[in-house]
Amino acid sequence: MAQEEMRKGPWTEQEDLQLAFYVNLLSDRRWDFLAKVSGLRRTGKSCRLRWVNYLHPGLKRGKMTPLEERLILELHSKWGNRWSRIAREVSGRTDNEIKNYWRTHMRKKAQDERKLNKVSSIISPSSSFSNTSSFSSNSPDVDFTPIMENNERNFYHTGGQQKKVVDHDKGKNMKVYSMDDLWKDIELSEENETKSKQIMPSPIWDYCPNTLWMADDQDESKKFPMIYCLDNKDNTFLANNGLFI
DNA sequence: AACGGAATCAACCGCACCAAA
């Protein structure tokens, strides 16, 4: 039989709204099922990705703070390219975001350092750079030692399995800053950034003004029912797991 | 203002893992 053709490429606002609604309705699991019943012509995989990387209310957007940068550097030197592992420790950031950040910024940094190395080797052939940890290649053995003591469910943990990784590194120290210091600093810089409006909430929530909203039923493509978003100031809007409470 | 290259980021792909059938 003819399989309904799946859509690919960028998501439309309409699709975002539809996805958000069904995630709220069904929770962020069973993505294939959700994709089917929602009427979205997207794969479950695609829906999950869109939710996790873009629509989730816990997402922080905007530039990485210096402390986040340091944290990523530090964690990457410990875990290598285990982006999801790193993302779990950097609150509000997705593995994709961190991966992208690393690729662009670190590549640039590496280029800069290469240039500097060239210059410095001309000036002083014996000079070298000592801080190479940020460019370490992937660690062969990966450690799952939790840095944060709580077992908070990260926003992109949507119930599926995780790759099993042997914990070889337990008890080893990799101290530059204490994690308490880092988290305090992050909180502080987040506060400052919020004030300067550099961090945006996930764009889908732009459609949820403080009071109440509903899908525009004039749009012919709307297949899902009315959506009501309550004021989130009194915690009646969305729980962290994406369910209405 | 126009163009080209670099940077950024959303999205896809393929594979691995796990649980249920």
Next chain:
DNA sequence: ATTTGGTGCGGTTGATTCCGT
């Protein structure tokens, strides 16, 4: 024990935006 479906994850691609000339 094997198969299948659902999901997580890392790598990669391609479109868009930014920036310098």
